[in-house]
Every structure is written in C-alpha cells, then in structure tokens.
Amino acid sequence: MPSSSFPSPDPPSSNGPPGLPREARITAALIDLADTLVDDFDPAEFLYRVAEHCMDLLDIGDAGVMLAVPGGPLRLVAASSERVRVVELFELDASEGPCCTSFDQAVPVDHTLNAAPSPRWPRFSTRAHAAGYTSVHATPVRLRGDTIGVLNLFRRIPGQLLEADRHLARALADATAISLLQQTTLDQHRTVRAQLEKALDTRTIIEQAKGFLTARHESDPDTAFHRLRAHARHHHLRLVDLARDIVDGTTTLPPPPGTGKTPTPPET
Structure with a gap:
C-alpha cells in the first residue's frame, strides 16, 4: 500500500521547473523562506510566498496565514484566494474556528466540515462548508516560546491532511517563525x-x-x-x-x- 497519495508525475511547481521532484521542491521552499537577511525585506511578499509554498507542497485547496502582535488579536495577512480570504475573515469576526483554537492553545487542530454545522464551531463550519471546503488543518506559528500566528490549510476533497503533510506544515510554520526572528536581528532596535x-x-x-x-x-x-x-x-x-x-x-x-x-x- 503506498504511503502517500501525492499525484505522479508531480504537477508544475512555482519553486522550479515543471516535474521537479517533490523533495527538491521542499528543499527549495525552505531555502527560499530562510533567505530573508536583506535590507529590503518585504514582509508582505514573504508571507504570500509562505502561502504559495503551502499550496505547492501540500495536498490542499487553499491556504491562509494569520499573525498577531504580542497581546493583540489574530489578523489575516496572506491568503491564496479570495474565497479563502472571505472565510478566514469570517472566522476572525466570529472568533471561532480551528485557527482561533490553534492560536490560543498553541497546538495543531484538524477539523472535518460536513453539511451539518459543527457543535464546536457552528458559524465557521457552516460558512466554510458553503465555500466548498471539506476539512481544515491549522498549525501554530511559534516564535521561541510564543505563538505569533497560524497557518490555515483548507482541503476541497474528502479526507483530512495526510500525516506526512502535517509534519511538512509544521516545518513550514517553523521556517516562517525563524525567518521573522532573523529579521529582528538585522537591527537591534527593531x-x-x-x-x-x-x-x-x-x-x-x-x-x-x-x-x-x-x-x-x-x-x-x-x-x-x-x-x-x-x-x-x-x-x-x-x-x-x-x-x-x-x-x-x-x-x-x-x-x-x-x-x-x-x-x-x-x-x-
């Protein structure tokens, strides 16, 4: 029985030539996210690249990135499509959903979306299911001992995120946190x-x-x-x-x- 359901051959990648092996694309993505020690670092562009790498490497339909300043609320900073942006903004406005729980508890959260509203997050689950999503995986972005944001990964086909993809999502979240930390070392006053x-x-x-x-x-x-x-x-x-x-x-x-x-x- 195969250990992965990733398509073969690999689809075109934004991290290299079409058909580049997935392992090489993962390496390229992590290198790209680490390459932030530049004077003209653009945090907005960087966070959109995070979402793009999630889309390219993980078996998902959409991705969103949320961040929060210390003591402040979560805010949406990057989304792979207008559809997921609307769902993510609704989730924040309703103050319920996997991303809010993942951020508050600093743990990954998986949630399957069905036609019937979830008792745990009824408003979010109804809105996300109506948008065509079948499940959500939220993983916290942690900076040292603090949670500073969440990666939100939405699927449009049945089934939750594969275990291998969960581990890779964790790696991408860690790379995002480390890169943001690297930027603060460029200027000791920042x-x-x-x-x-x-x-x-x-x-x-x-x-x-x-x-x-x-x-x-x-x-x-x-x-x-x-x-x-x-x-x-x-x-x-x-x-x-x-x-x-x-x-x-x-x-x-x-x-x-x-x-x-x-x-x-x-x-x-």
Whole structure:
C-alpha cells in the first residue's frame, strides 16, 4: 500500500521547473523562506510566498496565514484566494474556528466540515462548508516560546491532511517563525512587535490597491492581486510600495490583455 497519495508525475511547481521532484521542491521552499537577511525585506511578499509554498507542497485547496502582535488579536495577512480570504475573515469576526483554537492553545487542530454545522464551531463550519471546503488543518506559528500566528490549510476533497503533510506544515510554520526572528536581528532596535505590526499594516494597503484595480479594470479580486504581484516582481518593486503608489494615484497599471482599454495616466 503506498504511503502517500501525492499525484505522479508531480504537477508544475512555482519553486522550479515543471516535474521537479517533490523533495527538491521542499528543499527549495525552505531555502527560499530562510533567505530573508536583506535590507529590503518585504514582509508582505514573504508571507504570500509562505502561502504559495503551502499550496505547492501540500495536498490542499487553499491556504491562509494569520499573525498577531504580542497581546493583540489574530489578523489575516496572506491568503491564496479570495474565497479563502472571505472565510478566514469570517472566522476572525466570529472568533471561532480551528485557527482561533490553534492560536490560543498553541497546538495543531484538524477539523472535518460536513453539511451539518459543527457543535464546536457552528458559524465557521457552516460558512466554510458553503465555500466548498471539506476539512481544515491549522498549525501554530511559534516564535521561541510564543505563538505569533497560524497557518490555515483548507482541503476541497474528502479526507483530512495526510500525516506526512502535517509534519511538512509544521516545518513550514517553523521556517516562517525563524525567518521573522532573523529579521529582528538585522537591527537591534527593531522589536518582534514592530516587525509583526509592519507585516499586518501592509495588508490594509494591499487590499486597498486590489480593490482599486478590481473596480478600475472590472476584474475579480484574485486576478487583480496576481497582476499586482506580477508587476511588482517584474519591476523589482516592493509589493507594499507598489500598492501604496496605486492607491495614491502615482502609478497606473495597464489593463489586462484583451480588454482594449487604455490606462488613464495619473494626475500631475
């Protein structure tokens, strides 16, 4: 009996050429998450990469990353799709669900979603099941002895996350925590709280830019966000800086190909 249900051959990977063995992709992902000791470290882009690595390496349908400053509430900082973003925001607003429990108790939490509401988290389970998810695995992101966030892994097919994927999710969560800690050592005056607050605050600016592009180009939020990231990467810009310029009107992205629209230059 095979020990894993991962597809063969491997699907295209964002961490290397299509068909790269999964073990090599895992190594590449961990190296990527460790490569943060740079002056222009972008916490927003880093946390979206965490979500992307989860999507690439784990047998899941969506991923979300939540963080909290010491003594503060959990906040959503990265999501793999608009669908999961809405569910995650609902979970935080309802203050119930696997991620909240995983964060409060600093333990991994598995939860199967059925048509009938879960007695433990009735509002969350109803909303998540209606969004098409069948199970959730939440694993805490721990920095030294403190829990600073949660990785939330959503599946759309029956069955919970495989044991091997649970261990890998733990490794990705640990790598995320270590990388954030590394950043605090670059400047002895920078604190963990300040670093986390910076990551959380950038989310608001990015969401504003995403909403602006969605309305301006009549696209969906996922498409708008992917275009935002692609433009930032192509022009070697920090994601948050580009988002701020779009909101301020100092930068205009061209419309999506095939729309036939001409971008309106920013006002001077």
